[in-house]
Amino acid sequence: MREVAIVGSGMTKFGELWDMSLRDLFVEAALGAMKSAGVDSIDSIYIGNMSAGQFVGQEHLGPLMADHLGVAGVPATRVESACASGGMALRSAYLEVASGMSDLVLASGVEKMNDGADVTGVLATASDQEQEVYYGVTFPGLYALIARAHMEKYGTTEEDMSWVSVKAHRNGAKNPHAQFRRVMSLEDVMTSSMVAEPLRLLHCSPVTDGGAALLLCPLDRAHEFTDRPVKILASGAATSTLALADRADPADLDVVDLSGKRAYEMAGLTPEDIDVAEVHDCFAIAEICCYEALGFVERGKGKDAAREGITDLGGRIPVNVSGGLKSKGHPVGATGIAQAVTIIEQLRGEGGEVQVEGANIGLAQNLGGSGASSVVHIFQGV
Amino acid sequence: MPSPRYHREIPARFRLEAGKCAGCGRVSYPARKVCPACRGQEMEQVKLSPRGTVVTSTVIHVPPDDFLNEAPYAMAVVETAEGARFMTQVVDCDPSTVLPGMEVDLEFRLIRKEGKSGILCYGHKGVPGSV
Numbered sequence: 001m002r003e004v005a006i007v008g009s010g011m012t013k014f015g016e017l018w019d020m021s022l023r024d025l026f027v028e029a030a031l032g033a034m035k036s037a038g039v040d041s042i043d044s045i046y047i048g049n050m051s052a053g054q055f056v057g058q059e060h061l062g063p064l065m066a067d068h069l070g071v072a073g074v075p076a077t078r079v080e081s082a083c084a085s086g087g088m089a090l091r092s093a094y095l096e097v098a099s100g101m102s103d104l105v106l107a108s109g110v111e112k113m114n115d116g117a118d119v120t121g122v123l124a125t126a127s128d129q130e131q132e133v134y135y136g137v138t139f140p141g142l143y144a145l146i147a148r149a150h151m152e153k154y155g156t157t158e159e160d161m162s163w164v165s166v167k168a169h170r171n172g173a174k175n176p177h178a179q180f181r182r183v184m185s186l187e188d189v190m191t192s193s194m195v196a197e198p199l200r201l202l203h204c205s206p207v208t209d210g211g212a213a214l215l216l217c218p219l220d221r222a223h224e225f226t227d228r229p230v231k232i233l234a235s236g237a238a239t240s241t242l243a244l245a246d247r248a249d250p251a252d253l254d255v256v257d258l259s260g261k262r263a264y265e266m267a268g269l270t271p272e273d274i275d276v277a278e279v280h281d282c283f284a285i286a287e288i289c290c291y292e293a294l295g296f297v298e299r300g301k302g303k304d305a306a307r308e309g310i311t312d313l314g315g316r317i318p319v320n321v322s323g324g325l326k327s328k329g330h331p332v333g334a335t336g337i338a339q340a341v342t343i344i345e346q347l348r349g350e351g352g353e354v355q356v357e358g359a360n361i362g363l364a365q366n367l368g369g370s371g372a373s374s375v376v377h378i379f380q381g382v
Numbered sequence: 383m384p385s386p387r388y389h390r391e392i393p394a395r396f397r398l399e400a401g402k403c404a405g406c407g408r409v410s411y412p413a414r415k416v417c418p419a420c421r422g423q424e425m426e427q428v429k430l431s432p433r434g435t436v437v438t439s440t441v442i443h444v445p446p447d448d449f450l451n452e453a454p455y456a457m458a459v460v461e462t463a464e465g466a467r468f469m470t471q472v473v474d475c476d477p478s479t480v481l482p483g484m485e486v487d488l489e490f491r492l493i494r495k496e497g498k499s500g501i502l503c504y505g506h507k508g509v510p511g512s513v
């Protein structure tokens with residue numbers, strides 16, 4: 001396999017973007033990535049997207065997006081793994097460049113969620129229709145079941161989860177792309193309305209429109225396009241059961257554990273080597289599970305990390321300096337790419353107000369469903 | 383949900399029919415073709431005992447459209463004596479009392495109404511255990 005670098009990135013503002021369509025979001029992010037690398041042609045496109053078919057009634061995104069980007073003719077295809085679609089699109093692009101098949105490949109993610117669809121119903125299709133949705137469970141409900149199992153097993157509390165949301169908003173307030181650029185107090189979080197016990201509204205990521213894109217090429221060509229390439233050290237992916245009831249233990253996201261181990265092994269690194277990370281905090285409990293599954297803290301200690309500042313800016317391992325899905329927003333198919341965009345900026349020293357001093361190795365973890373699919377990428381500034 | 387799809391699920395939903403792996407004894411509910419524990423393909427049909435223990439739970443306050451009139455309601459992952467786990471509602475009690483360790487009986491109940499014509503869809507729900 002060839003070594004692969006990321007040489008360009010772009011993303012839209014995240015939020016309720018009533019003036020932008022699905023294709024507008026893609027085109028803005030893709031042009032941003034191409035412009036930042038100074039290229040006007042590409043060899044291939046991957047589009048991470050969970051559910052354009054249900055959100056806006058549009059399937060067959062490959063040719064649509066290639067056409068609107070003005071590059072009709074290139075191979076282009078959609079990659080779907082629910083909320084991990086973006087991360088899986090990046091993996092697909094990485095494999096295509098690493099294999100030698102193509103040189104310049106666009107890895108993108110896009111989701112248009114605010115166009116009138118029944119969002120709760122659409123998101124629930126990432127879980128088991130026959131065994132879960134049929135009986136009335138919602139997506140927050142599934143993570144609430146994980147949260148209560150985690151509380152039973154490790155003594156995690158509602159306050160522990162709330163500190164994760166407080167941290168997210170403190171970081172997101174500094175991110176110009178974020179949907180909710182405002183600080184939230186512990187009291188704000190703990191008095192917000194109940195969604196699915198024990199999860200409150202401010203433990204949940206919002207409904208978001210957005211797009212993000214990365215341009216990949218062989219490492220040995222990277223300096224044709226940028227002075228500050230970022231190398232992809234590893235890509236680790238895994239699956240677990242779709243239905244939560246079929247998991248060995250609903251308290252642990254075993255799929256994150258497995259995808260992380262694969263990535264660490266491929267990179268020849270350990271959790272201690274990671275300088276900055278973006279993890280999939282679709283709900284506050286997921287971030288706590290990810291701390292443990294990725295080895296940032298011992299199992300059972302995830303509950304203390306945000307409160308003690310371990311994962312804050314300036315902490316031992318800063319996590320979600322972008323504001324995470326909670327504050328930045330969660331356009332499901334775009335999230336995996338947007339996480340990587342944040343890490344790329346950090347490793348290039350372009351993190352602005354939330355730059356982690358001397359960051360050289362970064363990790364992005366993207367989760368699908370209630371923990372049924374996960375993909376982890378590790379990057380290094382070169 | 384179109385009726386052929388509903389029809390296929392009837393053995394599991396109405397009669398709690400499950401599959402037991404002849405190789406390792408793992409009980410899957412609903413039955414599967416391949417055992418998730420040992421990949422064995424020889425399955426015998428078994429029926430779950432209609433009671434179990436709550437493994438984890440939640441109370442849904444913001445429901446899907448089809449359950450608007452029922453919120454707040456409790457949902458739980460329940461494990462039966464056979465070791466099968468599945469998602470179900472737990473009803474006929476204060477939803478906040480549905481917590482891990484609670485014993486429930488499984489009763490045949492209306493689960494939801496489908497579509498504009500309101501087709502009645504059935505299955506099992508948990509109720510506080512009689513023991």
Ligand SMILES: [Zn+2]
Nearest residue numbers: 403406417420
């Ligand atoms: Zn078996």
